[in-house]
Amino acid sequence: MARVIIVGMGAMGSVYAALMQDAGHEVHGVCHWPEHVAAIRRGGLRVHGFSGDRTVQLASVATDTQGLPVADLVIIATKAGDVEAAADSARHLVGPRTVVQGIQNGLGSPERIAATLGRERLAVGVVGGFGASCPEPGTVHHNGMEMIRFASYAELPAADLARGSAVWQSAGFRVQMFENVDQMVWEKFIMNVTFSGTSCLTGLTIGEIMQQEAAWSVAQGCAEEAVAVAQAKGITLDVGDPVEHIRALGSRIPDARPSMLLDALAHRPGEVDAINGAVVTEGRTHGVPTPVNDTVSNLVRARERTYSNHGHGA
Template identity: 50%
Template sequence: MKIAVVGAGAMGSVYAGLLGDAGNEVWAVDIWKEHIEAIHDQGLRVEGKSGDRTVRIKATIHPEDVGTCDLIVIATKAMHVESAARSIKSLIGVETSVLTIQNGLGSFEKVAAALGEERVTIGVAGGFGASIKGPAHVHHNGMELIRLGELNGPVTPRLLSIESVWSDAGFNVKAYDDIKRMVWEKLICNVCFSGICTVSESQIGQVLEDSELWKIAKGCAEEAYKVALAKGIRLSFNEPVPYVLAFGQKMPRARPSMLLDHIEGRGSEIEAINGAIVREGTANGVSTPFNSVITSLVLAKESKLGLR
């Protein structure tokens, strides 16, 4: 299968490397010239839970170099997904499927508006802990699960075909009839820890051990849970605090990607995570004071750091 991975950051590089190692024709597309040139010259090293390998794949900063693909994986940060989708129209053929994998809310709608809802599917990735070690070198601590779904369900033959490609590449992957539930269940965990870890510059375990930080974190999660119920999302749990606590206890030394973005001098996905709860809460009549304050603090911090 010919696959383009658009956005070859940490997660995108893991996807590209393992899909390429499975025998697919993979193109990494990214604006980071040094990274792309290193992949082109020496291959992409993927190290971590999946092993340690260097994979020869194609790489470019120019989407028009790629040509028509069978599958396009959009793996950019949420704030870049709209421009990424607009830049890849030359990759779209009659049978092309697009899989967009981002944190938070809103990315699917932007991709669907740019490329057509009928060709777009949703992915939810969890438990990778991926980071870029340098140009053409990515590391990941785990590879828990890739969840796949159609926007309005149920599972389709197209989705099962995509699932098979990822499974053959060594990913734990499962197609779901109700992907909205999966999006929200991950979002509630992200909302709990991402913003507060970023503001306090803490690992997840440090938040759990600090009563004041944990009060704010669980307040964010409880608000997100209430918003999900107001939207009619059918969650698999009835108590959000034990759910997010169990999630956090599995990775006490982890630093959410939002905090890592700040450490590496980048803006974050705050508006697609905690900020999304504020917007959806307003639209559905749910008060979200914890998420409102956290969103404002992260945005203010980014302005102070010159990231906005």
């Protein structure tokens, strides 16, 4: 079995940790939310919902990486804005055979991880049909689990990519490996762009956004702009009609609340710059107008400036 260290054990990272520990791996979790860490130490980590109901004792859980050993697999599961600090804290965890996997929403995170930990050991992961939330410290609700996709960022050998992916498969995750990392990232990215900002601003679930004409018109506008940017960049989206593909995926997790909404409800900054804001940035670079994403991004930023505190983090 593998030694796994998960840096960024919020809702999603906690799901990964619980299922991997339950499968027999040695899992160490790192989380900046002290109450979550204390609750897990006291009573174990409970994950319930789509993947069943289990309470597991991790090998360790702490608020930092001090004292942790070199790992077989390091999963950086923080928010996009925290990846540089997370990667820096993981330097001593990476050995010559360690596989590093970055799993973030949006664009730009793999580049920032590679700048700190190097390109040679890095895989990029995206999750689809997922959803999770922390209703209270030590407990995570798991809404769905469609697929984890991985690709080498640049130079990770195929055998090592497969070795890292095998840990996930052993824990019950469905895994697909890609050769084209840009295609893999953008096929998930268009889903994030569609629902993230719209849900943050309206408070609606994915299913409610698709049901309400006014909300869906904004969400669809975000999606269509992202698809246009992908086309301008020469990125293949092998999903058929992209908007229908997004609706089909959304229909599988209608009750899910995207992480940007959960961040807003907790009064902590979200990932708008890596998601809707990234469409605007890429659109400017490639001459593609993105007025819907520009408006959504600015409204989310305006909302975030009203927060009096930053809540808890992963």
